[in-house]
Amino acid sequence: xxxxxxxxxxxxxxxxxxxxxxxxxxxxxxxxxxxxxxxxxxxxxxxxxxxxxxxxxxxxxxxxxxxxxxxxxxxxxxxxxxxxxxxxxxxxxxxxxxxxxxxxxxxxxxxxxxxxxxxxxxxxxxxxxxxxxxxxxxxxxxxxxxxxxx
Amino acid sequence: xxxxxxxxxxxxxxxxxxxxxxxxxxxxxxxxxxxxxxxxxxxxxxxxxxxxxxxxxxxxxxxxxxxxxxxxxxxxxxxxxxxxxxxxxxxxxxxxxxxxxxxxxxxxxxxxxxxxxxxxxxxxxxxxxxxxxxxxxxxxxxxxxxxxxx
DNA sequence: GCTTGTTAGTTACAAAATCAACTATTATCC
DNA sequence: GGATAATAGTTGATTTTGTAACTAACAAGC
Numbered sequence: 001x002x003x004x005x006x007x008x009x010x011x012x013x014x015x016x017x018x019x020x021x022x023x024x025x026x027x028x029x030x031x032x033x034x035x036x037x038x039x040x041x042x043x044x045x046x047x048x049x050x051x052x053x054x055x056x057x058x059x060x061x062x063x064x065x066x067x068x069x070x071x072x073x074x075x076x077x078x079x080x081x082x083x084x085x086x087x088x089x090x091x092x093x094x095x096x097x098x099x100x101x102x103x104x105x106x107x108x109x110x111x112x113x114x115x116x117x118x119x120x121x122x123x124x125x126x127x128x129x130x131x132x133x134x135x136x137x138x139x140x141x142x143x144x145x146x147x148x149x150x
Numbered sequence: 151x152x153x154x155x156x157x158x159x160x161x162x163x164x165x166x167x168x169x170x171x172x173x174x175x176x177x178x179x180x181x182x183x184x185x186x187x188x189x190x191x192x193x194x195x196x197x198x199x200x201x202x203x204x205x206x207x208x209x210x211x212x213x214x215x216x217x218x219x220x221x222x223x224x225x226x227x228x229x230x231x232x233x234x235x236x237x238x239x240x241x242x243x244x245x246x247x248x249x250x251x252x253x254x255x256x257x258x259x260x261x262x263x264x265x266x267x268x269x270x271x272x273x274x275x276x277x278x279x280x281x282x283x284x285x286x287x288x289x290x291x292x293x294x295x296x297x298x299x300x
Numbered sequence: 301g302c303t304t305g306t307t308a309g310t311t312a313c314a315a316a317a318t319c320a321a322c323t324a325t326t327a328t329c330c
Numbered sequence: 331g332g333a334t335a336a337t338a339g340t341t342g343a344t345t346t347t348g349t350a351a352c353t354a355a356c357a358a359g360c
Contacts, residue, residue, distance in 0.1 A: 003214060006246070008336075012202070012206055012267050012270070012271070013205070013207070014192040014202055014206055015294070015299060016274075016290050016294075017270055017274055017278045018179055018274050018278065018290070019176070019180045019183050019270075019273075019277075020199075021290060021293045021294065021297065022172065022176035022179055022180070022293060023173050023180065023295075023300075024220060024293075024297035024299065025172050025176070025296040025297040026169070026172035026173045026175070027220065027297075028220070028296060028298050029168055029169050029172055029297075030172070030173065031171050048171065049170075052162070052164055053164070055162070056162055056164060061308080061309095062308075062309065063307085063309080064344080065309060068176060068179075070177070071310065072312075072347090072348075072349095073308080073310090074229075074309090074310080074311090074347085074349085075346095075347075075348090076309090077155040077308095077309060077310060077311090078346090078347090079308095080309095081196045081310090088159045089279075092206075097307095097308085097355075097356070098354085098355060098356085099307065099308045099309070099354070099355045099356070100307095100308065100309090100355095101308080102154050110190040111276045118160050120167055120169075121162065122258070124166075124168050125165055126170075126294065127168045127169075128168065129298070130292075130295055131292060131295075135288065135292065136184050137170075138285065139289070139292050140166050140168070140171060142177075142280075142281060142289050143168075143171045143172060143174075143287065144165070144166075145280055145281075146175040146179050146277065146280070147171065147174035147175040147176050147177075147178045147179075148172065149165060149171075194316080196317095211339095212337080212338075212339065213337085213338060217342080222317090222319095223338080223339065223340090224317085224319085224339090224340080224341085225316095225317075226339090227338095227339060227340060227341090228316090228340090230339095231340090246323085247325080247326070247337095247338085248325060248326085248338095249324070249326070249337065249338040249339070250337095250338060250339090251326045251338080251339075252324095275328080280326095281311075297309090
């Protein structure tokens with residue numbers, strides 16, 4: 001990719017422009033995991049994220065998930081409906097505040113979650129293995145910083 | 151974001167899962183630059199990418215751009231048409247191989263490119279400024295590695 | 301208690317991305 | 331040289347996303 005097919009007539013280095021570079025790295029590094037959740041379970045990106053949040057935290061509301069994952073509420077709403085239709089989660093009204101719905105994985109949802117979690121752990125280890133342990137830790141720290149997650 | 155509102159009942163660390171983390175960082179770090187090209191010039195993401203490739207490399211074909219930017223040819227095709235309609239680029243048939251079109255920025259396109267390039271440079275410097283020079287260089291190297299750009 | 305404002309979540313419509321099929325041209329190989 | 335395959339690029343149908351407006355429930359001020 002760093003070939004010389006094209007001679008630059010300019011001094012802007014697109015391949016090192018952070019927003020571009022981050023997008024390329026994010027897309028490339030999502031590909032293999034995407035195959036796991038898409039091809040094997042027919043899940044969309046927002047759907048596995050909702051699934052994982054519930055798998056990890058047990059019980060949450062749509063709003064909580066949206067905040068944690070920085071995802072718009074309409075996306076969450078549609079992902080929740082899909083997961084409900086597939087019987088991967090169930091909803092229940094909060095009796096104290098009847099606007100709120102609590103979401104929780106069904107046993108089927110937990111099974112899918114555990115499988116995907118295993119794949120995710122293996123895959124993350126593979127990616128991190130491209131670097132030394134220190135470098136990988138630094139990378140995560142820098143990414144959290146860029147993502148405003150600190 | 152690293153608060154304790156939810157007690158984890160599980161050991162998967164989503165906030166450090168590289169594909170997730172990379173996506174979050176990529177989205178967050180694209181936001182401000184996106185405002186520049188979207189609000190000010192009405193460009194879409196693929197459109198600024200095509201514009202930048204032509205600004206940097208002078209003359210390319212749609213296929214070349216697609217390969218460099220890892221972008222599907224239908225996206226490129228539509229972005230090229232939009233940019234042509236706005237008179238930011240012009241096309242010309244290759245006389246040797248008449249399937250091929252050469253794309254080149256018009257003076258208007260070059261003006262937009264130079265403005266956006268300036269904004270991009272400033273913004274990149276701001277992002278890189280979150281880290282030491284060594285760290286930033288390492289970050290770029292690691293991202294290129296993850297993106298398969300090495 | 302009644303207006304006004306907020307919040308959780310959904311829905312409707314427009315914009316954009318995806319995937320497959322298509323045209324036109326060139327390359328391969330018998 | 332003629333059939334077959336490959337390549338550059340486009341188009342159309344379907345899916346997914348984004349934006350705004352919406353419902354229903356709660357909160358605050360007076």
